[in-house]
Amino acid sequence: MAKERKIAAPHPNPETQAYWDAAAAGKLLIRKCEACGRLHHYPRALCPFCFSDAGSWQTASGRAKIYSYSVMRRAEVPYAIAYVTLDEGVTMLTNIVDCDFDALKIGQSLRVVFKPTADGAPPVPMFTPE
Ligand SMILES: [Zn+2]
Numbered sequence: 001m002a003k004e005r006k007i008a009a010p011h012p013n014p015e016t017q018a019y020w021d022a023a024a025a026g027k028l029l030i031r032k033c034e035a036c037g038r039l040h041h042y043p044r045a046l047c048p049f050c051f052s053d054a055g056s057w058q059t060a061s062g063r064a065k066i067y068s069y070s071v072m073r074r075a076e077v078p079y080a081i082a083y084v085t086l087d088e089g090v091t092m093l094t095n096i097v098d099c100d101f102d103a104l105k106i107g108q109s110l111r112v113v114f115k116p117t118a119d120g121a122p123p124v125p126m127f128t129p130e
Helices: 017-024
Strands: 029-033 055-059 063-072 079-086 091-096 109-115 124-129
Touching: 017 029, 017 055, 063 091
Parallel strands: 091 124
Antiparallel strands: 029 055, 063 079, 063 109, 079 091, 109 124
16 A cells, blocks of 8 residues: 655644635635735735735635646655646645656646645645646
């Protein structure tokens, strides 16, 4: 049987609590800046484009495409780390899971999956081919 890779538990803070609560409910959130209207990720209090703190949460579709990826084959349990571009246009650093790493392609369509972590911590959003 294949070894399961252990996924590090996230540590929510006041800036990210809503994000992790949503992940626990199976939803992927992104931030929308109400000052400049742009979307961004990872979650943070200040907009990275205009530094406004007038942000709000938006539920993402959970659909994305591979922008770039790298397969870590020397790890005890090999894994694929990737930048994916969400349908909403935001790029996110994540892992691609539950698939044949040799079949991955730039531009491939993905959907979000939430992977459990240790000790009752929130699950982590990752992506798998559609
Ligand atoms: Zn902004």
